[in-house]
Amino acid sequence: TQLEQALRNAIIADEVDVHFQPIVNLKDDSVVGFEALARWCDADLGYVSPAVFVPLAEERGFIDTLSEALLRKAAEAALAWPKELFLSFNLSSAQLMDPSTSANVLSIIGRAGLDPRRLELEITETAVMTDEDVAQKIVTELRAAGVRISLDDFGTGQSSLGRLRDFSFDKVKVDRAFVSRISHDRSSEHIVKAIVAMCDGLDLEVVAEGIEDVSEALKLKALGCGMGQGYFYGKPVDAVATMRYLATKY
């Protein structure tokens, strides 16, 4: 298709970019890391969402090429940040079914010179479920090298609490569907409260996604949620703007 060809060309021409969104410690609003988010604007097609082109690359079998370019760029950008800040990078479900993913990821960040202990990989429950043995093996290898693993979009899809016990995660990212309703509906508040309590007990860190205003931020702080992310703290911006943002903090 036209879209597929345009994407293939954009990867070759190095036109798929990566933006960064801050993740903060909700106790003092300090930045603790950034999530890398793929961005592509085609000359003819205009802006194309990663929600469209990531699945396309998976389906057509070139997610590895795309993801490699994105991780390399993200790791190179992260080298310029203060060393205590982590880089969080999304892995797609196809990558979690491919046993060579762990070696690939470690070799890409190794070449870039990024300490694996500064890398976090975001994976979804759906991705884990497809082939749980392969996913577990990939995650075990990455964690042995110091990479942390977070469970993305938690609370949506087919959440199984048993997976939180049996699978080795370091962090849970609460889906923004809960956060966006937390100021208006008590049931979302109770759900987030329960997730925070459960994660405390399981020694998992918690990030609330999609915080858009101060009332959501205050509510999440009051619920004891450790970390937050969302437009209220910062929209995803390119590597240069990320450095400017950091200059205002350090």
Ligand code: G
């Ligand atoms: O940034 P935005 O909300 O448009 O992202 C849409 C979706 O695309 C999200 O689910 C996000 O996780 C995913 N996404 C963004 N960048 C990447 C990437 O580099 N790799 C993968 N696998 N998914 C990404």
Ligand code: G
């Ligand atoms: O699936 P994942 O959680 O990786 O997707 C993150 C997506 O959420 C990104 O596309 C990012 O652009 C988007 N996002 C980040 N913060 C906010 C926010 O505060 N509000 C909304 N609506 N979207 C957000």
Ligand code: MN
């Ligand atoms: Mn994510």
Ligand code: NA
């Ligand atoms: Na998410």
